[in-house]
Amino acid sequence: xxxxxxxxxxxxxxxxxxxxxxxxxxxxxxxxxxxxxxxxxxxxxxxxxxxxxxxxxxxxxxxxxxxxxxxxxxxxxxxxxxxxxxxxxxxxxxxxxxxxxxxxxxxxxxxxxxxxxxxxxxxxxxxxxxxxxxxxxxxxxxxxxxxxxxxxxxx
Amino acid sequence: xxxxxxxxxxxxxxxxxxxxxxxxxxxxxxxxxxxxxxxxxxxxxxxxxxxxxxxxxxxxxxxxxxxxxxxxxxxxxxxxxxxxxxxxxxxxxxxxxxxxxxxxxxxxxxxxxxxxxxxxxxxxxxxxxxxxxxxxxxxxxxxxxxxxxxxxxxx
DNA sequence: CTCCGTGCAAAAGGTTTGCACTGGT
DNA sequence: ACCAGTGCAAACCTTTTGCACGGAG
Numbered sequence: 001x002x003x004x005x006x007x008x009x010x011x012x013x014x015x016x017x018x019x020x021x022x023x024x025x026x027x028x029x030x031x032x033x034x035x036x037x038x039x040x041x042x043x044x045x046x047x048x049x050x051x052x053x054x055x056x057x058x059x060x061x062x063x064x065x066x067x068x069x070x071x072x073x074x075x076x077x078x079x080x081x082x083x084x085x086x087x088x089x090x091x092x093x094x095x096x097x098x099x100x101x102x103x104x105x106x107x108x109x110x111x112x113x114x115x116x117x118x119x120x121x122x123x124x125x126x127x128x129x130x131x132x133x134x135x136x137x138x139x140x141x142x143x144x145x146x147x148x149x150x151x152x153x154x155x
Numbered sequence: 156x157x158x159x160x161x162x163x164x165x166x167x168x169x170x171x172x173x174x175x176x177x178x179x180x181x182x183x184x185x186x187x188x189x190x191x192x193x194x195x196x197x198x199x200x201x202x203x204x205x206x207x208x209x210x211x212x213x214x215x216x217x218x219x220x221x222x223x224x225x226x227x228x229x230x231x232x233x234x235x236x237x238x239x240x241x242x243x244x245x246x247x248x249x250x251x252x253x254x255x256x257x258x259x260x261x262x263x264x265x266x267x268x269x270x271x272x273x274x275x276x277x278x279x280x281x282x283x284x285x286x287x288x289x290x291x292x293x294x295x296x297x298x299x300x301x302x303x304x305x306x307x308x309x310x
Numbered sequence: 311c312t313c314c315g316t317g318c319a320a321a322a323g324g325t326t327t328g329c330a331c332t333g334g335t
Numbered sequence: 336a337c338c339a340g341t342g343c344a345a346a347c348c349t350t351t352t353g354c355a356c357g358g359a360g
Contacts, residue, residue, distance in 0.1 A: 003247050003248065011247070023335090023338095023339090024339075024340090025333080025334040025335065025338090025339065025340070026334080026335095027333080027334070027339095027340065027341080029340080029341070030340085034247075037245055037246075037247040038247045040245075040247065042262075042263070042264070043244040043245065043246050043254075043263045043265075044244060044245060045242035045243065045244050045245075045324090046242060046243060046245065046324080046325080047242060047324080049245060059342080060341085060342085061341065061342045061343065062324095062325090062342090062343095063325090063326075063327080063341080063342070063343080063344095064340075064341055064342070066324095066325065066326075067326090067340085067341090069245055072245075072247075073245070076249065077247070077249065078245050078246060078247050078249065079245070079246045079248070079249055080243050080244070080245060080246075081243075081244045081245065081246050081254070081263070082237060082242075082243040082244055086324085086325075086348070086349065087200035087201060087202065087237075087348085087349060087350090088200065088201060088235050088236075088237040088349085088350085089198040089199060089200050089235070089236045089237055090192055090195075090198065090199060090200075090201065090204060090224055090227075090228070090233050090234070090235060090236065091192075091198050091233060091234045091235075091236050092158050092166070092189075092192040092193045092195065092227075092232070092233050093158065093234070094231065094232065094233065094234055099198075099236070100277070100282055100284045100286065102284070107197075108197070108198045108236070109197070109282075109284075110198075111277055111282065113277065115275075116274065119271065119291070120270075121293070122255070122266055122268065122293060127255055127264075127266065128297065128298035128301075129255045129257070129264075129293070129295045129296065129297055129298065130295050130296045130301055131255065131293045131294065131295035132294060132295045132296075133293075133294050133295075134291055134292060134293045134294065135291070135292050135294075136274070136289055136290070136291050136292075137289060137290050137291075137292065138276070138277060138284070138286045138288075138289045139286065139287060139288050139289065139290075140284045140285050140286035140287045140288075141284065141285045141287075142283065142284055143283035143284065146283075146285055178314095178360085179314080179315090180313090180314070180315070180358085180359045180360065181359085182314095182315065182316080182358085182359075184315080184316070185315090200349090201349080201350075202348095202349080214317080215316085215317085216316065216317045216318065217317090217318095217349095217350090218316080218317070218318080218319095218350090218351080218352085219315075219316055219317070221349090221350065221351075222315085222316090222351095241323070241324065241349085241350075242323090242324060242325090243324085243325085311360100312359105312360090313358105313359090313360090314357105314358095314359080314360095315356105315357090315358080315359085316355105316356085316357080316358090317354105317355095317356090317357100318353105318354090318355095318356105319352100319353095319354095320351105320352085320353085320354105321350105321351080321352070321353095322349100322350080322351070322352085323348100323349090323350080323351090324347100324348090324349085324350100325346105325347080325348085325349100326345105326346080326347070326348095327344100327345085327346070327347085328343105328344095328345085328346090329342105329343090329344100330341105330342095330343095331340105331341085331342085331343105332339105332340085332341070332342095333338105333339095333340075333341085334337105334338095334339085334340085335336105335337090335338090335339100
């Protein structure tokens with residue numbers, strides 16, 4: 001969803017600050033990628049961002065946009081709304097259930113919790129969607145990666 | 156998550172019935188793909204399913220496994236747990252928010268609903284995960300596709 | 311017997327990477 | 336001036352597709 005202009009300004013400044021902290025140059029290309037994403041109404045694919053960015057910087061290369069997007073995600077200024085990894089995953093569990101996803105290693109495990117299975121469905125009159133089911137994706141760090149992080153902290 | 160043997164049997168019979176209804180042959184390959192998925196502990200990628208299937212049917216081709224998985228999804232016997240489409244999508248909205256996803260056209264729109272933003276996080280002592288956030292993905296049909304379906308019903 | 315599914319291999323499509331040159335700091 | 340970023344193109348990886356053969360109904 002498009003970010004309001006007021007907030008977008010702050011987001012761009014935050015981006016510049018984060019770059020400085022890491023000693024990364026704030027290039028036109030990077031800034032334009034961020035701006036394109038802030039203005040997007042939907043959840044654009046990398047290619048859609050590329051198209052939008054090229055309206056402003058015609059010569060920009062695909063690789064630069066991909067790299068710019070990854071940087072934003074790494075900095076916490078954007079989210080990748082797809083699943084971790086490059087491949088599709090399949091699941092034979094077709095009942096309502098939820099997922100715990102590790103941000104670090106991309107592991108995904110099931111969560112069966114009946115207390116989470118009776119959320120009210122968003123009203124069709126408000127959303128326009130006819131919704132039939134839902135899944136909650138919890139994000140965080142899995143046990144293995146927690147241990148690994150802890151070890152890294154010690155070393 | 157692995158499906159209990161008792162339920163797996165029923166799932167296989169349901170698969171056979173669905174094939175018959177559609178006049179599709181129940182081949183060894185198709186059955187093995189389903190079995191591999193029912194036995195999987197995690198959310199395997201297509202390639203992981205392929206590896207598992209080849210333990211039992213060494214000569215099976217990659218394409219057959221991909222086709223088998225798609226058939227299962229189409230029949231409602233499995234879920235693709237990745238996002239619609241082949242590409243990653245990006246989102247500049249980094250606050251807690253949720254998604255409405257159309258099963259038909261793969262459109263994804265944001266849902267901001269404060270009443271959905273205070274779900275209890277699963278307990279770390281139970282899951283082992285240190286969870287920091289969550290997103291709810293609602294699945295269904297978007298307004299455009301509802302209209303399209305309606306028109307198809309009339310014709 | 312007829313089709314459809316399979317296997318093989320090639321194509322497709324999205325993303326990543328190596329390298330020389332350019333541009334920010 | 337230095338070092339990282341960019342552009343270009345090739346590589347990579349997952350998924351899809353076309354076609355001839357063989358097996359299911």
